[in-house]
Amino acid sequence: MNGFKTLAAALLAGLVMASPAQAESPASLSELLKSVKSESIVESKENKQREAEFRANRDQQAALLQKARAELQSVTEQGDQLKATFDENDKELTDLSETLRQRSGTLGEMFGVVRQYAGEFKGLFSASQNAVQFPERDATLTKLAESKELPSTEELEAFWHTILQQIVVSGNTTSTPATVVYGEGKEDVRNVTLIGEFNAIADGKYVTYVPQTGKFEELSRQPSNTIMANVPGFEAASGTYEPLFIDPSRGVILSLLVQSPTVQERIDQGGIVGYVILAMGAVGALIALFCYLRLTLIGGKMRKQAKSDTVIKGNPLGEIMEAYLSHKGNNLEDLEAKLDEVILRNAPSIERFVGSIKLFASVAPLLGLLGTVMGMIGTFQAITLFGTGDPKLMAGGISEALVTTMLGLVVAIPLLFFYTLVHSKSRRLVQTLEEQSAGFIARYQEKLHAADS
Numbered sequence: 001m002n003g004f005k006t007l008a009a010a011l012l013a014g015l016v017m018a019s020p021a022q023a024e025s026p027a028s029l030s031e032l033l034k035s036v037k038s039e040s041i042v043e044s045k046e047n048k049q050r051e052a053e054f055r056a057n058r059d060q061q062a063a064l065l066q067k068a069r070a071e072l073q074s075v076t077e078q079g080d081q082l083k084a085t086f087d088e089n090d091k092e093l094t095d096l097s098e099t100l101r102q103r104s105g106t107l108g109e110m111f112g113v114v115r116q117y118a119g120e121f122k123g124l125f126s127a128s129q130n131a132v133q134f135p136e137r138d139a140t141l142t143k144l145a146e147s148k149e150l151p152s153t154e155e156l157e158a159f160w161h162t163i164l165q166q167i168v169v170s171g172n173t174t175s176t177p178a179t180v181v182y183g184e185g186k187e188d189v190r191n192v193t194l195i196g197e198f199n200a201i202a203d204g205k206y207v208t209y210v211p212q213t214g215k216f217e218e219l220s221r222q223p224s225n226t227i228m229a230n231v232p233g234f235e236a237a238s239g240t241y242e243p244l245f246i247d248p249s250r251g252v253i254l255s256l257l258v259q260s261p262t263v264q265e266r267i268d269q270g271g272i273v274g275y276v277i278l279a280m281g282a283v284g285a286l287i288a289l290f291c292y293l294r295l296t297l298i299g300g301k302m303r304k305q306a307k308s309d310t311v312i313k314g315n316p317l318g319e320i321m322e323a324y325l326s327h328k329g330n331n332l333e334d335l336e337a338k339l340d341e342v343i344l345r346n347a348p349s350i351e352r353f354v355g356s357i358k359l360f361a362s363v364a365p366l367l368g369l370l371g372t373v374m375g376m377i378g379t380f381q382a383i384t385l386f387g388t389g390d391p392k393l394m395a396g397g398i399s400e401a402l403v404t405t406m407l408g409l410v411v412a413i414p415l416l417f418f419y420t421l422v423h424s425k426s427r428r429l430v431q432t433l434e435e436q437s438a439g440f441i442a443r444y445q446e447k448l449h450a451a452d453s
Contacts, residue, residue, distance in 0.1 A: 111150050118144035118159060125162075129200050129209035129216075130169045132178045132192075137162045170197045180207055182218040192216055193235055198246040199254065204232050208251050221258045270403040273371035277364050277404065281411030284360030288418035291353050295425045298350065302432060316346035316433050324440040335444055339437040346433065351426045354419070361415035368408020375401025 122141035125131055131138070140158050144151060151159075178192045180202050192202045200207050200216060206223065207216040222228055227245045234244040247254040267274055301315035311325070312318045323338050379398055 114151055114156070114159065115145055115147065121163065121166075125166060127211045128166070128197060129194055130166065130197070131211070132209070132214065132216075133169065133174070133176050133194075134162075134165065135214075137165075169194075172196065178202075179215040180218065181210075181213075181215050187215065195244065195246055198248060198250060201231055201235060204228075204235060206231070206254060208255070219254070219258050223254065223257055266403055267407070269399040270371060270407050271374075271400050273367055273374065273404045274400075274407050277367045277371075277407045277411050280360050280364055280367070281407075281415065284357055284364075284411070284415045285418065287353050287360075288357050288415065288422055291357070291422045292418075292425065295350065295422065295429060299425070299429055302429065306436070316342070316350065316429070317436055319346065320433060320437055320440065324444070332441070332444065336441055339440060343430070343433050343437055347430050350429050351423075354422050354426055357415055357419040357422060361412045361419055364411040364415065365405075365408040368405040371404020371408070372401040375399070375404065 118141050122138065122145055125137060125141065140155075140162060144155060144159055173193065173195050175191050175193045177189055179187050180190045180192065181187045190202045192200050192207065194200050200209060202216065202218075205228075206219050208219065209216055223245075230242065230244050234242040261269070267278065270277070298315060301312065302317040305312045305315050305317040305321065311322045319342050320339055323342050324335065327335050327338050375398060378400070
């Protein structure tokens with residue numbers, strides 16, 4: 001009995017634990033037993049339902065597993081098939097590549113040569129002034145130079161035609177409209193005459209082609225008039241031959257000629273010392289001209305006097321004759337002294353300003369040396385401040401040094417010739433006076449000997 005009570009208490013405790021939501025406890029053991037049986041029936045139904053769901057899920061999972069295994073098998077077989085196909089294609093590709101290499105042979109080398117020469121000709125043709133006539137060929141050469149495939153027959157023919165076209169136009173003179181930049185950056189479309197690969201002219205002036213802009217630019221300074229004299233006639237010619245100066249270096253020599261300084265620019269490089277030297281040269285030349293004309297005039301009067309027996313005023317020889325006629329009664333020593341006095345009085349007048357020519361001829365090289373020293377001092381100062389990295393910084397001082405020396409020699413050499421010419425002319429005149437004086441004395445002495453005898 002006690003065991004039954006214990007069992008009932010345990011079932012009751014289990015019922016309470018299984019159904020916490022139940023608010024009331026069974027009143028008796030009979031009710032407890034009924035409650036337990038009803039609960040057991042409910043749990044049995046639930047368990048059967050769960051077992052049925054589990055079996056259904058198990059069958060479904062088995063079906064899914066079987067399907068997944070089938071799909072895995074299919075994919076595995078497909079992968080093996082694709083791998084076999086890949087291996088076959090790879091082997092076939094290797095065989096085809098080898099066949100292509102063997103069959104292409106020298107075509108591969110030709111392709112490399114075509115690409116190399118297409119790149120080189122592209123640079124040459126782009127720098128050519130004839131590029132303005134054929135702008136489309138740049139795209140053809142660029143395609144060949146950058147291509148990764150063998151060129152087609154049409155592309156090779158186009159390359160060949162481009163080269164032949166350049167050869168032909170390099171020997172022809174043609175006119176084409178092109179943009180010309182002139183003045184202070186202004187530009188205009190003009191008719192440019194292209195002389196092969198050498199030079200180009202527009203509106204009677206030389207122009208140069210600038211590949212970076214594809215335009216022509218007028219030279220900042222045109223060549224000398226001797227060179228420019230043939231340009232208008234050459235531009236106006238139609239089907240005839242006309243002379244023209246061309247630059248075989250494609251404008252390099254012409255640009256150097258343009259950059260070379262003119263005479264005025266050379267003189268400006270000499271600075272103040274150079275202008276002083278030129279001023280002295282001009283003054284010396286004027287003095288030499290004045291002396292030469294004056295001596296020529298005096299010499300003409302003396303020759304006229306030599307042909308006349310009467311005294312002509314205004315010339316040294318006339319004064320000697322006058323002194324001889326007025327003192328021919330005196331003794332020989334007095335007459336000789338009087339004639340010497342006339343010669344000494346006229347000699348400085350004849351040689352007046354002649355010495356200044358020699359002075360200017362001597363001072364000019366010294367001033368040139370002074371300019372040289374000043375220019376070298378400026379050069380060394382520039383070297384001290386800025387070093388020797390930029391030769392342009394030293395060019396000004398060196399130019400001044402060399403130009404002043406050149407100007408000093410240019411002035412001194414002609415002045416020395418002028419001085420020699422004028423000095424010799426003045427000495428001849430003085431010598432003529434001395435000869436005539438000696439003749440008068442000899443004549444007077446003959447008269448004295450005749451009177452004594």
